Amino acid sequence: MSVQAWTFVMVGISFALYIGVAIWSRASSTGEFYIAGAGVPPVVNGMATAADWMSAASFISMAGLISFMGRDGSVYLMGWTGGYVLLALLLAPYLRKFGKYTVPDFVGDRYYSRTARIVAVICAIFVSFTYVAGQMRGVGIVFSRFLNVDITLGVMIGMGIVFFYAVLGGMKGITYTQVAQYCVLIFAYLVPAIFISLLMTGNIIPQLGFGGELADGSGEFLLDKLNGLSQELGFDAYTDGRKATIDVFFITAALMLGTAGLPHVIVRFYTVPRVSAARSSAGWALLFIAILYTTAPAVAAFARTNLLNTVSDTEYTEVPGWFKNWETTGLIKFDDKNGDGNIQYRGAHSQVENELTIDRDIMVLANPEIAKLPNWVVGLVAAGGLAAALSTAAGLLLVISTSIAHDLLKRELVQDISEKGELIAARIAAGIAVCIAGYFGIDPPGFVGQVVAFAFGLAAASFFPAIIMGIFWKRMNNVGAISGMIVGISFTAGYIIFFKFINPEMNVPAHWLFGISPEGIGTLGMVLNFLVSVPVSLLTAPPPPDVQELVDNIRSPQEAGPPHELSV
Amino acid sequence: MTGNDKNRAYWKKNLQYLGILLAVWFIVSYGCAILFVDFLDKIRIGGFGLGFWFAQQGSIYVFVALIFIYVCLMNRLDKRHDTSNREEEE
Numbered sequence: 001m002s003v004q005a006w007t008f009v010m011v012g013i014s015f016a017l018y019i020g021v022a023i024w025s026r027a028s029s030t031g032e033f034y035i036a037g038a039g040v041p042p043v044v045n046g047m048a049t050a051a052d053w054m055s056a057a058s059f060i061s062m063a064g065l066i067s068f069m070g071r072d073g074s075v076y077l078m079g080w081t082g083g084y085v086l087l088a089l090l091l092a093p094y095l096r097k098f099g100k101y102t103v104p105d106f107v108g109d110r111y112y113s114r115t116a117r118i119v120a121v122i123c124a125i126f127v128s129f130t131y132v133a134g135q136m137r138g139v140g141i142v143f144s145r146f147l148n149v150d151i152t153l154g155v156m157i158g159m160g161i162v163f164f165y166a167v168l169g170g171m172k173g174i175t176y177t178q179v180a181q182y183c184v185l186i187f188a189y190l191v192p193a194i195f196i197s198l199l200m201t202g203n204i205i206p207q208l209g210f211g212g213e214l215a216d217g218s219g220e221f222l223l224d225k226l227n228g229l230s231q232e233l234g235f236d237a238y239t240d241g242r243k244a245t246i247d248v249f250f251i252t253a254a255l256m257l258g259t260a261g262l263p264h265v266i267v268r269f270y271t272v273p274r275v276s277a278a279r280s281s282a283g284w285a286l287l288f289i290a291i292l293y294t295t296a297p298a299v300a301a302f303a304r305t306n307l308l309n310t311v312s313d314t315e316y317t318e319v320p321g322w323f324k325n326w327e328t329t330g331l332i333k334f335d336d337k338n339g340d341g342n343i344q345y346r347g348a349h350s351q352v353e354n355e356l357t358i359d360r361d362i363m364v365l366a367n368p369e370i371a372k373l374p375n376w377v378v379g380l381v382a383a384g385g386l387a388a389a390l391s392t393a394a395g396l397l398l399v400i401s402t403s404i405a406h407d408l409l410k411r412e413l414v415q416d417i418s419e420k421g422e423l424i425a426a427r428i429a430a431g432i433a434v435c436i437a438g439y440f441g442i443d444p445p446g447f448v449g450q451v452v453a454f455a456f457g458l459a460a461a462s463f464f465p466a467i468i469m470g471i472f473w474k475r476m477n478n479v480g481a482i483s484g485m486i487v488g489i490s491f492t493a494g495y496i497i498f499f500k501f502i503n504p505e506m507n508v509p510a511h512w513l514f515g516i517s518p519e520g521i522g523t524l525g526m527v528l529n530f531l532v533s534v535p536v537s538l539l540t541a542p543p544p545p546d547v548q549e550l551v552d553n554i555r556s557p558q559e560a561g562p563p564h565e566l567s568v
Numbered sequence: 569m570t571g572n573d574k575n576r577a578y579w580k581k582n583l584q585y586l587g588i589l590l591a592v593w594f595i596v597s598y599g600c601a602i603l604f605v606d607f608l609d610k611i612r613i614g615g616f617g618l619g620f621w622f623a624q625q626g627s628i629y630v631f632v633a634l635i636f637i638y639v640c641l642m643n644r645l646d647k648r649h650d651t652s653n654r655e656e657e658e
Contacts (some may be wrong), residue, residue, distance in 0.1 A: 006632075071620055071624070074601060077627075077628060078597050085593050089589060089638055195655075207625060211615075212614060212615060221619075240607065248602050249598060252597065283639050297625065385632070
């Protein structure tokens with residue numbers, strides 16, 4: 001069967017599975033809709049969190065990014081996993097003990113302020129929307145490349161599926177669909193990685209093959225070979241760093257702290273039955289994530305070696321089929337500058353002019369074809385990419401609908417709304433959010449991709465310190481927390497806007513503050529947040545006794561009661 | 569001990585665990601994988617330089633281990649706290 005036929009089969013089977021799961025697990029109350037009735041076992045929740053977390057960016061883009069960045073790719077690997085340690089140790093158990101549905105609930109109650117709550121709601125909606133637009137775009141790319149449908153139609157099919165199970169099933173439906181999606185995506189990621197590892201190094205475990213010897217009998221280590229190839233063509237050695245150490249430090253920190261502050265991740269820890277389960281489910285989540293995240297750098301190195309081996313100095317008329325396929329999507333561009341009919345792929349240190357531009361996003365999707373794996377594997381990868389994009393999109397849509405129906409309507413605007421009314425409002429909000437996200441997916445504003453990366457910095461500079469201090473420092477009061485958030489977020493946003501939108505030509509290390517790029521500036525924003533919030537808090541009145549009691553209560557080990565009912 | 573004292577002792581112990589585990593977290597990710605990466609790269613394990621291995625593999629394994637260690641420590645602490653509470657009630 002052809003690649004396209006296999007892709008239809010794989011995608012069709014996986015979609016049928018998701019819909020089946022959604023029907024089986026639909027929600028009947030607001031508690032089930034928002035937090036799955038707080039009855040999800042930790043391992044299941046861990047798996048769902050992993051699928052929620054690993055987006056189209058993790059599945060499709062990350063290995064490609066790493067294969068072009070070499071060692072510096074570690075900022076993503078560590079940044080997007082290390083945050084879970086903070087989450088498990090510093091946030092999840094206490095937020096579960098607090099026991100209400102959302103991050104704005106916590107911020108609003110802990111800082112006894114409607115302003116703080118509304119600011120938190122707006123931040124949560126903003127972060128979630130930028131994210132979800134990126135996911136829908138990923139869905140569109142997979143559909144158009146592998147199934148030859150128009151991007152618009154592809155996005156609409158994706159919207160339909162997400163609408164069906166997010167709106168019908170709420171958190172309960174999403175959780176169990178995400179479990180299915182995790183299985184699909186991890187299988188789809190590992191199968192080609194194992195195949196390629198076997199082919200190239202003879203080792204079945206990619207994580208080991210990555211550091212192993214090549215299978216061609218030369219006895220050379222894969223990474224040494226890759227370093228040699230890279231330098232020959234004028235690129236930097238693969239295992240060397242290129243960014244300044246301080247920048248790597250700050251970017252990694254911003255991604256870690258941002259991960260721990262993202263609302264769609266935090267909300268998952270409200271769905272487990274007990275405080276201890278919140279801790280262990282963060283552990284399970286990271287374990288399931290680590291399976292993909294330790295495979296990704298191996299895939300990156302394999303793909304890079306294959307790419308350099310295959311395309312460089314090949315005659316253009318002799319290129320393999322995958323090259324032509326991707327060329328028609330515009331994601332590979334060849335420009336025969338010296339007119340010799342050969343492809344010269346060269347790095348910055350080479351005398352010869354580079355003639356090839358390759359979009360980083362295609363490395364994972366093209367990898368099975370480059371390594372000449374069977375067609376069904378290619379179809380499987382397409383289904384996996386869709387699973388990653390859809391599961392994240394659904395989780396984000398739920399945060400948006402919860403923010404609107406619960407945080408805005410129920411807690412602020414229409415406080416006497418009935419449970420049934422709230423559930424209907426939540427479903428309508430989810431439906432509208434799907435449509436807006438779909439629109440962004442079809443017609444993306446140019447800044448979406450960039451904004452997604454910066455959402456982490458903004459979360460690190462605002463939410464993270466407010467939540468941490470809310471738990472670990474009883475003396476932190478509302479004035480301190482709000483002023484800290486305002487300083488942190490305006491400094492970070494100002495720096496990013498200046499370098500990315502006002503003066504992009506100045507966006508080079510020489511002009512950066514302490515050599516920190518806009519991607520890493522959120523860490524400095526967080527430091528400023530602490531520096532402002534602590535003194536301001538000490539200079540103003542301490543929080544009232546009932547808030548101090550609340551803090552004592554979330555710290556104490558007595559079990560959290562059953563999940564909160566809606567009459568809070 | 570009163571319930572309050574016990575809660576305070578529990579919290580202190582928790583902070584102690586957090587301090588140690590987060591120190592390990594920091595040393596592995598920011599130390600081994602970022603600040604001292606070039607130095608550690610001089611040590612080779614198979615095809616990996618040690619620094620590169622920490623940056624792209626090792627740190628992630630350590631993160632997973634840290635969370636599960638914390639889970640075990642806290643489960644034990646919870647249990648001890650629980651039994652001492654029950655003894656008091658009797």
